[in-house]
Amino acid sequence: MKSIRTRFAPSPTGFLHLGSARTALFNWAFARHHGGTFLLRVEDTDHDRSTLESEAAVLEGLRWLGLDWDEGPFRQSERSDRHRAAIASLIASGRAYRCVCSKDSLEERKNQDLASGGNGLYDGRCRDLTLGADCGDHTVRIRLPQEGALAFDDLVFGPSGQDASQIGDAIIQRSDGTPLYNLAVVVDDIDMEITHVIRGADHHPNTPLQVAIYQALDAEPPFFAHVPLIVGESGKKLSKRRDNVSIQEFQEEGQLHEALVNWIVRLGWSHGDDEVFSLDDIARLFDLDHVGRSAARAEPAKLQWLGQHYIKGLKNDELFQRVKPFLEEIAEQPVQDSPGLSHLLDALRERSHTLMEMAEQTRWLIRDEIEYEEKAVQKHLRPVSIPLLQALRTRLESVETWDEGQLERAFEHVAEQEGGIKMGKLAQPTRVAVTGRAVSPGIYETLVAIGRERCLARLGAGLSIAEARAAAQTGS
Incomplete structure (x- = not known):
């Protein structure tokens, strides 16, 4: 059996999102459980939105959670030559072709097809024209079979796929020469010998097209495992306005990283009736067999319970070091450990779910002036x-x-x-x-x-x- 190789491939367009952190954790845990390799690849081809600051924030979020990687970080933007070479080979083999249809023309024909009861897919006008590189502005499309299933056996959702006739000849290179996501991700996963692609269920619909690209490149697809989406406590999609959605927000409110990792791993995965898992436990126990299909409900009460559990388990010296930045934020001056403060922090373990909550309850001790309620x-x-x-x-x-x-x-x-x-x-x-x-x-x-x-x-x-x-x- 080939050595397990997984990857986490974030887009650096903001902070590390809760769902992305869960994807990273599952990939890390699967690789560690099987003695494999976990690599990090930054998918930064969206030049308008990708920033080095966001990349740094994502990496810092992973480190704070305790997730280390064996290879990388690789950057998709640094592999553009490889992507172009793959597209050129597909054109040369006849498995892809140039398309000179304009956006307006495509939209008009799509609407006409939909009006007549069709599915609105590309009609294949350029499919057999064998256009050369001198054809002018053009995109590149993959030549899909006109019938037959593009199937895969999802390790979470089971037999999956879609008929090629329901996908159409998708664009794999824009008119400016840049590759589209589905082409780039497949080429990168082939070159990096990824054996298992573990990602959110929102990518499940992309997979049949990616299977077709693997086949066109004469490569064996990896195993796919699409994990359930995360929803809020109400069952609705997570909202930036209503829910904590970035790891930085959890960090700033004083969540212990041990509690957050424990909470995140239970968003879609279970091990009997157990609720408490350290990173070592997760690496030892995690497998895809116990990842569910139903949406994972992010319940703050469970995170609060775990936060208090881990706070109660910290030694006094470590507790002070962890809570110190939050104490100093409230005191607005440096805070030194003292017998009185140590005694108070110890007493507050039973009353605190986060480090910020604990620090807030020391306000009357660490500030000279007290505020009367x-x-x-x-x-x-x-x-x-x-x-x-x-x-x-x-x-x-x-x-x-x-x-x-x-x-x-x-x-x-x-x-x-x-x-x-x-x-x-x-x-x-x-x-x-x-x-x-x-x-x-x-x-x-x-x-x-x-x-x-x-x-x-x-x-x-x-x-x-x-x-x-x-x-x-x-x-x-």
Whole structure:
């Protein structure tokens, strides 16, 4: 059996798209599972839209996901001589021919054919004219059989194909001499000895024509596997307006790459009831037998669950390094690790699905000035909280060791002193005073993270807010 060779062939016209990332992952995984070769080829022949910046963004996206390649990146634009040579050989063998039909003439004849009940395919006017290179402006068309199936056995969708009479003699070279996608991709896959073409189901209709081009070039087609399209949670096509569609967007919102890869591989592939897969697991387990045919639904809730799963598994040092860029974005200054911050990050594992979500919950610690949530202030920093906060601040000033045990005893003392009130009536005003929010990790964990001096200062600021509200209510 020939050694497995797969490829990922993105067009550098934007960032790495979710569907393209899934295609890259499936090709990478199939090659790794079978001990084969995974190569990267940049299909940059769309000169108007292809940019080096987009190419760099695609490559960076692959690296961030942890997908390495064995050969490449090759660039389709650098292989134009090879494409022209293949077209010339097809013309010389009679398997392709020059066509001088103008666009207007083609459109007129197509419309006439459709009006009379035809299929609107090219009518073959230039098929037997044997036009030479001196014929003037022309395209080049492949000479397809006039009947017979152009069939292939898709490794996902099963027996597939189309009758040649339903395709017509397709153009393979534009009038400016550049090859069309279907010709270029076939020539490149032949030269690079690709054994398996794994790509989105939107390419399934292109494949019969590509099979015909393989046959015209006397080459054996590779195995084709068309994987299901990805749809949004609602079942509708992914929308840039409604859904995250680029890997960069996921990266910017603080998704862990391990979680994203795990989520992506499950978009169309399964392995029993398992849900959690590392890259090593994917390479060990992936095969095409368990790729489904139905559209793969991208459900954000599953990604959130995986994000929290992987965040909980990170060691403290690695967690800080991963979340640090997001911390500094919020703090607007460099952020150094500290026992308090490390303690807080550890406590936030259970509350965080992304690194940005985790960083956002540290805002009250890493910024000197806290931002008060209006609803939290209205609900908890009321005049009734003034004696509670005063008593607590006094008690905390005398705490010898600023740790959770000592702080818990201080809270219990004040609660008992104030008539045996429930702990929430003391903890919530304190939480809002020192964080600006009604939600944080446990109150003792929160106070330890902030530190004695800042806690006492913030309790004072919280008291001032409550006292100002009391004064406003009494009109004094």
